[in-house]
Amino acid sequence: MRFAIIDMEGSTLDTFDDPSSVAAFLVGMLQDGSTAADEVGVLEYKDGQRLGPPMLAADFLTRWRTEHMQAVIARALQNVRIDSATVLNATISGPSRSWIDITIPSERADALDAVARDSRSHRFSLAA
Amino acid sequence: MPPSEHHAASRRIEVTTKAHEREVFRFVRVVAVDDEALAQDFLSDAARRKPARGRSAAIPGHIDGMSAFRTLALARERWQDIAKLARRRRPTEPIKVGEHIARVALGTGEGFAYEDLGHPDGHITIWGRPADLADAVVEIVPAGM
Numbered sequence: 001m002r003f004a005i006i007d008m009e010g011s012t013l014d015t016f017d018d019p020s021s022v023a024a025f026l027v028g029m030l031q032d033g034s035t036a037a038d039e040v041g042v043l044e045y046k047d048g049q050r051l052g053p054p055m056l057a058a059d060f061l062t063r064w065r066t067e068h069m070q071a072v073i074a075r076a077l078q079n080v081r082i083d084s085a086t087v088l089n090a091t092i093s094g095p096s097r098s099w100i101d102i103t104i105p106s107e108r109a110d111a112l113d114a115v116a117r118d119s120r121s122h123r124f125s126l127a128a
Numbered sequence: 129m130p131p132s133e134h135h136a137a138s139r140r141i142e143v144t145t146k147a148h149e150r151e152v153f154r155f156v157r158v159v160a161v162d163d164e165a166l167a168q169d170f171l172s173d174a175a176r177r178k179p180a181r182g183r184s185a186a187i188p189g190h191i192d193g194m195s196a197f198r199t200l201a202l203a204r205e206r207w208q209d210i211a212k213l214a215r216r217r218r219p220t221e222p223i224k225v226g227e228h229i230a231r232v233a234l235g236t237g238e239g240f241a242y243e244d245l246g247h248p249d250g251h252i253t254i255w256g257r258p259a260d261l262a263d264a265v266v267e268i269v270p271a272g273m
Contacts, residue, residue: 002248004247004249004251005182006206006209006210006249007181008210008213008214008224008225009155009178009195009210009224009225010155010195010203010206010207010210010225011173011178011195011251012195012247012249012251013181013182013183013184014134014181014182014183015182015247016134025182029181034179035179038213038216038217041209041210041213043209043249045248045249048248049248050205050248053209053212054209054210054212054213056213056216056217
């Protein structure tokens with residue numbers, strides 16, 4: 001996979017092989033205030049061929065954050081041995097986004113017990 | 129990732145021999161080769177006070193160049209991408225880079241240079257004095273198909 005970051009003048013500002021580096025570049029650029037999220041686009045390539053339409057930076061970052069969050073949650077659930085099919089809802093939260101709030105059915109309280117034993121870095125809530 | 133690790137060393141080629149001559153394609157706002165304003169479309173990124181990003185920030189002198197494309201087809205593809213992004217922002221927004229593409233013949237002895245990293249999007253960087261680059265324009269064609 002390859003990503004090209006372009007501006008509205010047609011220039012390729014940079015290229016990266018992974019979406020996390022693209023996101024870091026875009027966030028850095030947006031944070032310095034000289035560029036707005038709708039002044040930059042991202043093109044995606046695979047094996048030299050274009051994939052899909054151009055994305056505005058804001059759209060790319062939204063997609064990336066969603067995918068990134070899902071991957072982080074999936075890893076966390078795996079670590080505490082909760083089947084993701086059991087989980088009703090999961091979100092990343094906390095002051096440094098280091099917690100994961102998950103909601104599981106009350107009849108699966110046994111799963112919560114397992115979590116409590118195996119992890120102190122996650123926060124959980126039971127469904128009513 | 130620091131630019132020095134991420135960016136390949138400069139592969140700038142000075143057009144000093146016949147073997148280095150090539151055609152490149154650049155977006156322009158004017159529609160006629162003899163339009164005196166054409167040179168304005170060949171101002172470098174630095175002259176247009178464009179912020180240095182990516183390779184321009186990492187490679188000294190890169191920002192004294194400007195964007196162009198390897199082929200007309202790839203220039204048109206990029207123009208369509210810009211048009212789609214612009215429409216996504218505002219449906220009636222004009223395309224900032226103009227609606228035409230200049231075919232530029234980078235010949236020997238004019239101080240021209242280029243860097244083609246072989247990226248699939250066809251984007252390359254060219255260097256030259258604005259007036260000389262404008263003089264090197266062979267034709268101007270519509271960017272849209």
